[in-house]
Every structure is written in structure tokens, then in C-alpha cells.
Amino acid sequence: MEGANIVAPVDTMGCEQAQVKEVDPRACRISTLISLMLSSQTKDEVTDAAVSKLREAVGGTITVEAILSADENAIADAIAKVGFWRRKTQYIKQTAQKLRDEFDSDVPKTVDELCSLPGVGPKMAFLCLHVAWNINVGIGVDVHVHRITNRLGWHKPPTKTPEETRLNLQSWLPKELHAEINHRLVGFGQV
Template sequence: MRSHFTAPADTMGCEQSKHKENDPKNSRFTTLVYLMLSSQTKDEITDAAVTKLKAAVGGTLSIDAIVSAEESTVSAAINKVGFWRRKAGYIKQTAQRLLHDFDSDVPKTVKELCSLPGVGPKMAILALHVAWDINTGIGVDSHVHRITNLLGWHNKPTKSAEETRLSLQSWLPAEFHREINGLLVGFGQVICLPTKPHCDTCKLSARGLCPNARMAFKATDSEGTVHLSPESSPKLNIEIDEGALHSPV
């Protein structure tokens, strides 16, 4: 189903951010900055902010350029993203750390990435996927957390992104860990919206594969709504490896 439509994540997500710079180090840094800006912010706004920040620091988004720039310059360039003041400080501090502690490059482990200001497990994992082509774990954002719970992919509902990540990693084969984020993020941006999801055009709903599809149909028949039958949703049985829930990434 995802192959039949293009979502914002396909054209403006962190996978595309690395192409904004030709130098490998700058490309990796741009990916990390994109991820830091993307929290609580739509891809369209994040993409525009990265482009504006690049222009504001001289046309090249490098660690040296951010270190040399005033924090006010960074703030002004990214002021459309969520929590922009805090993120401007994080970006400045992160550039300093990368310059002094990591040979002016993005580190290659989750632990090192999470030691940077404002970087959590989701950002660290996605940075490794995109910047270094290292498949290590699943990047779980609000879309992945919400949709996997709607589809009943967990032994019991998960309460946080980190709990969702550990649950998914305990049973989803490793070869799918990298692609599941983009797959579900795009699905959540276009079809399975947080409010008023398009269940009438979703093949999972039509085939009875979404246990929560019926809950989304609030409109009347006069609006052309398709109503699913109560018995259309199958039960999914997923076995969780409890030991994996306590294993490091």
C-alpha cells in the first residue's frame, strides 16, 4: 500500500537530508541536525529550517560553521520548528562536542550519540541508519508508537516510544528494523492520521486487518463513509521474547 503513494517522509525525511551536503562529514552532520530539529515538527517545516540554517551559516552546514555562528543566528534560522530556542542551544552544544570529542564527525554508536545534548535513542538509531548505514535497532517516533499499538503488534499496549522499540525489536526480524520507521511514518502522514484517519481508503481496514478500524468511522452514511462489519477484525497472536526486552540495543 505504501508503494502507491508518496508521503512527506519520502521526499523531506532524514533519509533525504544527507543529500543536502556533498562532503561525507557535513552530510552526516546535516542528518543529525535534521533529526534534532524534527522532534514535534512536521517534515515540511524541518526541511525548510535546515535549508535556511545552511544559508544562514554560509551555505555549508558543517560542524565548524555551527561552532563559529552565534546562537542567535541559529535560532533565527530555525524559529519555525517546535522548541526552537532549546534546539538552537542543543545544536550549538552538540557541534562543540563533535569538534572536541569526536574528531569533527558524528559518532557511530547509540551510546555516544545519546551522550550529545538533545539526542535520544530514536534520533541515535535513525542517525546510524542514515548517516552511517548501520542497522541497529528501530527508530520509534509518535507514528510508529501509535500505529503499532492500533494494529495490535504488541503483547500488551505499550506506554512509551522506548517500550515500543524494545517490544518490536524482540520479534521483528532485524532485516526490517531500518525500513519499518519510514514505512509507518509515511503511512501515518497520509492514511492513518492521528485524527480523522482515512480508514475508508486503507487496505488494512478493507481486509479486516486493523482491530481499531471501526472506531475511526464517525461520519454518517450521507457522507459516503464505508462501515466495516463487527466481525471483520481478526485476532493477532504475537509472541514476545521477554529476555530481549531487557537487552541493550
């Protein structure tokens, strides 16, 4: 098949990869969430490097306890190359606190609970549930998926917002494809 060997940055550095260097299941889920939080307005290569630097800065494994124990400046230095790093530093600290206080130091299992975390929106929540928990309750639609699916003519009439796009895609795309559509279209856009 033509193009079957093409590897996009999302294939080797997406949020799925953040958990690969972790052993503990909780740390896998937390690093997935943190990777998604850092990825907003940031290229996958930069996000991947920031997750690795953050892992080093907090002692080798990304846990709620490690983030809460880490100095805010150490977190900021580790993620300084991602977009909006100052705000994301605060979000990471606040999220760790909320995860400890309200979710037994683990990633929650619902979209609403995930969206209650600072800096986490619906797209991140759907992707986090797919990757961290293998729970499929919807499609993570970002601006890329929104634009690409409209350019491909998948929406009649064209959708105006990522949320409209998500609802339309979920109405006809087989549920078993929901988990991979974001990844595939982001990779398509990257290459």
C-alpha cells in the same frame, strides 16, 4: 498495487533528505543529525525548510566548524519555525562543540555516544545511525510508531512506552526491516 504512488512528506523531506544537498560525507552525517534534532515536535515540511535555511545561514554547507563559527542569532533565525527553536539553537551549538571536542568533528557511531549529545534521545540515535552510518543496532520508535503498532495489534499485550515497543518489535521483526519500519509507519501516519 493500490496506493503504491502515494508519497508522504517523510519520503521527500525526512532526515534522509537533509544530506542530499551536501557533498562531503561528514557534512552529510552532520546534516542528518541536525535534521533529526530539529524534527522533534515539528512537521517534516517545516524541518526541511529549516535545514535549508540553516545551510544558507552557515555558509552553504552544514559542518561542525560552520555551526561553531555562526552567530547564535543567525542559527535561531534560520530555525525559528521549528518547535522549541530557542532550546534547539542552544542544543545545536552545544552539540557542535561536543562533536569537535570529543568526536573529531564527526557524528559518533554508537547509541550511547549519540545520546550524550544535547537534545538527542534513543529514537534519534537509532535513526541517525541508520541514515548517517548505515549501522543497524535497533529501531527508532517515536510516539507515532508506538501508537500505530499498538493499533495494528502487533503487541500482545499492548506496549505502554516507546521503549517497550522498540524492544518488542526488535524481538520478532526481521533485522533487515529495522531501518525502514520507522520511515514506513511515519509515512503511513502522515497520509
